Amino acid sequence: MPSSQDSEINIEEFYLRYGPMVLRRCIQLLRDEEKAKDATQEVFAKLLLKKKQLKGQYPSSLLFRISTNICLNMLRKHRKSDLRDSDATLKNAVAYDDGEKKIVLQDLLRKLFRKEKPSTSEIVIMHFVDGMTLQEVADEIGLSVSGVRRRIREFRSRAESKREIYNDK
DSSP states (O other): OOOGGGGSOOHHHHHHHHHHHHHHHHHHHHOOHHHHHHHHHHHHHHHHHHTTTOOSSSHHHHHHHHHHHHHHHHHHHHHTTOHHHHHHHHHHHOOOSOHHHHHHHHHHHHHHHHHSOHHHHHHHIIIIISOOOHHHHHHHHTOOHHHHHHHHHHHHHHHHHHHHHHHHO
C-alpha cells in the first residue's frame, strides 16, 4: 500500500535530473553565474519547503516557472542598488542593431517593468525572450490565451505611449 511519502516529490532526484536546466534558465535571466547558482539553490530550497504540497506532475514546467519567478524577484530586489543586473537581462531582450534605439528601448523596458505586475513581466519575457507561444505561456501562467494576449497588448500599448513621450523630449 503506497504511503503518503510516495506522492511526495523526490528532491534529490529532481535536483540530479533538472538541476542543469534550472541553472541554465537562471544564467539566461540573471547573466551572472554566481547569482544563478544562488537562484538555483533557492529553487530547490523552495521545493524542499513545499514538497508535501507539490505533485510530481510536469516537473520541468514547475521548475521552469519557479526559477523564472525567483530570478525576476532577484532582479527586482537588486534593481535599486545595482541596475547592471537588470540591464544585462534587458540588453539581451532587445535585439536591435541600432545603438541609439537599443539604449532607448532598454531604458523604456526598465521603466515599464518597474510598474508591471510580476506576472506581466514574466509573460513578456516568456513570449518575447524565450519564444514561447501564447498557448505555452498561458499554460505556464495559468491564464487563458486571450488573457495572455490582452496582457501583451496592454504592455505594448504602455510601451508605445512611453516611447512617444520619451521621443518628444
